Amino acid sequence: MEYALRSRIFSLPTLSIIICVYNEAxxxxxxxxKVRSIALSTGxxxxxxxxxxxxxxxTREQLKALTYPDVRVIYHxxxxxxxxxxxxxxREAHGEFGVIQDADFEYDPAELALFTEKxxxxxxxxxxxxxxxxxxxxxxxAQNYWGxxxxxxxxxxxxxxxxSDVAVATKMVRCDVFRALNLTGSAFELDFELPCKLLKYRHxxxxxxxSYRPRTxxxxxxxxxxxxxxxxxxxxxxxxxx
Numbered sequence: 001m002e003y004a005l006r007s008r009i010f011s012l013p014t015l016s017i018i019i020c021v022y023n024e025a026x027x028x029x030x031x032x033x034k035v036r037s038i039a040l041s042t043g044x045x046x047x048x049x050x051x052x053x054x055x056x057x058x059t060r061e062q063l064k065a066l067t068y069p070d071v072r073v074i075y076h077x078x079x080x081x082x083x084x085x086x087x088x089x090x091r092e093a094h095g096e097f098g099v100i101q102d103a104d105f106e107y108d109p110a111e112l113a114l115f116t117e118k119x120x121x122x123x124x125x126x127x128x129x130x131x132x133x134x135x136x137x138x139x140x141x142a143q144n145y146w147g148x149x150x151x152x153x154x155x156x157x158x159x160x161x162x163x164s165d166v167a168v169a170t171k172m173v174r175c176d177v178f179r180a181l182n183l184t185g186s187a188f189e190l191d192f193e194l195p196c197k198l199l200k201y202r203h204x205x206x207x208x209x210x211s212y213r214p215r216t217x218x219x220x221x222x223x224x225x226x227x228x229x230x231x232x233x234x235x236x237x238x239x240x241x242x
Contacts, residue, residue, distance in 0.1 A: 018089030083190030129210035
């Protein structure tokens with residue numbers, strides 16, 4: 001609260017960094033440390049919100065031991081899905097913008113400065129990362145790559161978008177816009193509901209290239225092929241229902 005109030009006093013825009021956590025005991029504390037240490041682009045303050053989705057591997061105990069004054073931790077009493085964690089984070093955010101940061105190192109928290117810099121430059125309501133801009137295609141599994149290509153193309157065709165990576169996890173959105181979308185997704189389908197609704201209601205989305213270090217299933221990757229099928233259903237539902 002102190003950090004958010006300080007930013008308001010000096011009229012600095014604030015980015016709420018929403019760290020979604022579920023069973024990430026090996027990486028959650030290093031990710032939080034990295035987020036605390038990063039410098040956003042000039043003129044931006046940070047508001048750090050951690051949402052634990054009822055972890056059972058010791059993650060919750062690590063979070064409860066934290067004493068950082070600039071980190072707020074919210075605990076779900078049952079596993080409600082990543083989408084629910086994202087919605088909780090945006091509901092509790094103090095900043096004008098919120099950004100989704102996973103609790104592993106597939107996405108580098110240091111690159112969040114690229115998002116605030118792009119927002120300052122363009123004034124966009126939403127800034128998405130892209131793992132494919134610049135010709136990069138870093139995936140562990142071929143089905144993940146082709147699934148993302150298919151879902152991105154379908155989203156662009158149905159909603160007249162120009163996105164290159166609709167499934168990217170790191171998405172930054174103006175908080176009042178996010179809340180007004182009345183998102184309902186509780187699992188990974190929120191990653192697709194969000195861009196579909198932004199495009200449907202003609203909000204401005206720009207992309208920035210981000211680095212990506214994908215994990216294997218053995219390393220803790222949680223997305224499965226069934227999530228792709230569910231995402232396809234969400235995209236079609238968003239387009240053909242009022």
